Amino acid sequence: MTVRVGVIGTGMIGQDHIRRLTEVVTGATVTAVTDLDAARAAEVAATVGAAVLPDGAELVNSPDVDAVLVTSWGPTHAEHVLNAIAAGKPVFCEKPLATTAEDCLRIVEAERAHGSRLVQVGFMRRFDPGYRQMKEVLAAGTLGAPLMVHCAHRNPTVPDAYHSAMAAQDTAVHEIDVLRWLLDDEIVSAQVVTPRATSKRFAHLKDPQIMIFETVSGVRIDLEVFVNCQYGYDIQCEVVGEDGLVRLPDPAAVNVRTAAAGHATAVMQDWKVRFAEAFDTEFREWIASVATGAEPTGPSAWDGYAATVITDAAVHSLESDGTVVSADMKPRPAFYGGAA
Numbered sequence: 001m002t003v004r005v006g007v008i009g010t011g012m013i014g015q016d017h018i019r020r021l022t023e024v025v026t027g028a029t030v031t032a033v034t035d036l037d038a039a040r041a042a043e044v045a046a047t048v049g050a051a052v053l054p055d056g057a058e059l060v061n062s063p064d065v066d067a068v069l070v071t072s073w074g075p076t077h078a079e080h081v082l083n084a085i086a087a088g089k090p091v092f093c094e095k096p097l098a099t100t101a102e103d104c105l106r107i108v109e110a111e112r113a114h115g116s117r118l119v120q121v122g123f124m125r126r127f128d129p130g131y132r133q134m135k136e137v138l139a140a141g142t143l144g145a146p147l148m149v150h151c152a153h154r155n156p157t158v159p160d161a162y163h164s165a166m167a168a169q170d171t172a173v174h175e176i177d178v179l180r181w182l183l184d185d186e187i188v189s190a191q192v193v194t195p196r197a198t199s200k201r202f203a204h205l206k207d208p209q210i211m212i213f214e215t216v217s218g219v220r221i222d223l224e225v226f227v228n229c230q231y232g233y234d235i236q237c238e239v240v241g242e243d244g245l246v247r248l249p250d251p252a253a254v255n256v257r258t259a260a261a262g263h264a265t266a267v268m269q270d271w272k273v274r275f276a277e278a279f280d281t282e283f284r285e286w287i288a289s290v291a292t293g294a295e296p297t298g299p300s301a302w303d304g305y306a307a308t309v310i311t312d313a314a315v316h317s318l319e320s321d322g323t324v325v326s327a328d329m330k331p332r333p334a335f336y337g338g339a340a
């Protein structure tokens, strides 16, 4: 079966996912798109022979759409995801699932009322080969109990519109999701402190930020978020256990030796390149689940809810001079499996 996908939002990542669905993943075709910017939607639709529909509700309910991809702006996600659940169609929603915990819970409740999982959230790091190898090592128990995690999330720079809360909402949210999954543990509190700020930042931006999370079992996670580090896109993660540690590998890259540069290995500059393989695998697995009528196995609506509660706690801490803020979540329903 070829899965006919309708795409809501044909901006930067929407276009990248349309390319992926069309050129990389087998078994999928993009049959319909919509965007507030009708000219942009028409231009993108023409590249893949899709229909342009007037809005998200029509797209979700189109008989030519089997599954929905939401790549519009975050505050609009909840409406489109709820429409897809009401239509009984699988929906892949880019992060965030919704911008408020209340909206995430409405989605969780709608999905539970539907009776089976329809929603997958776009936390692509779970599909990265390096993180998957870390997960295997941790699951095998080779390291003993995990005690600490040290992470860094560095971007060379960010656009002017990026503000201090986005360090948690837009950037750290990737670690928040992948660490809940890696450790199979829930985050219960967040604290954000700010070291000396880089002079390369915009005046309105607190950068870098150091985030400290604690989990139910007492693991401490420290995460440096530095979004104007200048030198590259650099993602580091090291889990330290009682008997050893496991570290996220950098993607393979050649080492060049010259008199001028000494030993040199290029530093990646772009998250789209760093996580290209993760995005491809994420969509291959999502399309495979839709094609076979199976429930998606990627990040769930509950994971989307948890991520929003934890990022809210981090933003609250940032805005209250680094107080420790608890991440108050509802109990996890059996529908979404055991512990996170």
Ligand SMILES: NC(=O)c1ccc[n+]([C@@H]2O[C@H](COP(=O)([O-])OP(=O)(O)OC[C@H]3O[C@@H](n4cnc5c(N)ncnc54)[C@H](O)[C@@H]3O)[C@@H](O)[C@H]2O)c1
Pocket: 008, 009, 010, 011, 012, 013, 014, 034, 035, 036, 037, 040, 056, 071, 072, 073, 074, 076, 094, 095, 096, 122, 123, 124
């Ligand atoms: N997983 C990741 O690493 C990752 C990376 C980048 C962006 N994202 C997420 O993807 C989403 C889109 O980001 P982007 O960078 O592509 O933004 P963008 O501004 O480039 O594109 C968004 C598009 O959606 C359209 N749009 C907005 N609301 C709409 C609505 N209700 N109906 C139809 N069209 C609508 C806009 O006109 C725009 O063309 C965001 O939620 C962002 O957080 C995820």
Ligand SMILES: O[C@H]1[C@H](O)[C@@H](O)[C@H](O)[C@@H](O)[C@H]1O
Pocket: 155, 158, 170, 171, 174, 227, 271
């Ligand atoms: O939207 C992007 C994207 O999610 C990247 O993966 C992250 O590194 C950036 O900080 C963020 O702004």
